[in-house]
Amino acid sequence: MTTDLELFMLWNNGRKLEEQIIEDIQKQYEIISLSEVNWSKEHFAANLARFYGKNLRKGRKKIKESGTGPFLLIVVADHSPQYYNGKNIKLTNSKSKYRKLFGGGYMVHASDCAKEAFENFLFLTGENLADFAQNQKGSQISFADPVGVKPWQDENEISQILNKIPDCQADFEQTPICIKTSDPNFAARLLNAKKCWFGKNLYKVSLNRQKRKIKIMPLS
DSSP: OOOEEEEEEEOGGGGGGHHHHHHHHHHHSEEEEEEEEOOOTTTHHHHHHHHHTSOGGGGHHHHHHHOSSOEEEEEEEESSOOEETTEEHHHHHHHHHHHHTTTSSSSEEEOSSHHHHHHHHHHHHSSOHHHHHHHSTTOOOEEOSOTTSSOBOOHHHHHHHHTTSTTOEEETTSSSEEEEESOHHHHHHHHTOEEOSSSTTEEEEEETTEEEEEEEEEOO
16 A cells, blocks of 8 residues: 655644644654754745745745744654545645644645655755655654755755756756756755746856856756
């Protein structure tokens, strides 16, 4: 039977119900890991906007709701996943249930499908979710700011993170660097690449203390 790796995130202001929510999660899923994520206040708004892929008006409204303190990242295994319209039904219902505990709002985030869980986890930790679940089962690890906050040291560092995206191809011999992927938007957010005002599929990244142009294109 298929098992899905999924995740929940409980933002800092929602951690007052942490024990209650974890207890309920344990009844429905196998908890693989509980990790604390502590984003720096300096980058919190930008991290939030990158995570959701939206401007969020620099994240001020969301920050007021979520708080800027450490939040909880819970990786779970759903051993009997069922899907409707591409979304994991059980995860969707759990997310709705936990949000209602706070009277609505978005104090709890949950992945809608295994693909979103993979992308969320890679963004938050720089690690492959399946590898982490296999090697760190039962762990309680702390994470800081997501990948891409600090300038990339070299092309090899970029290559290492891109290699964790399925079907992603990067050609560092081209000028500008050319990246082809099934989800260009996610690759851009992962690299913290800024869209250029001109040039189709053209972005800039901070690489070795310089602004480098890159192309991020859909797979043909």
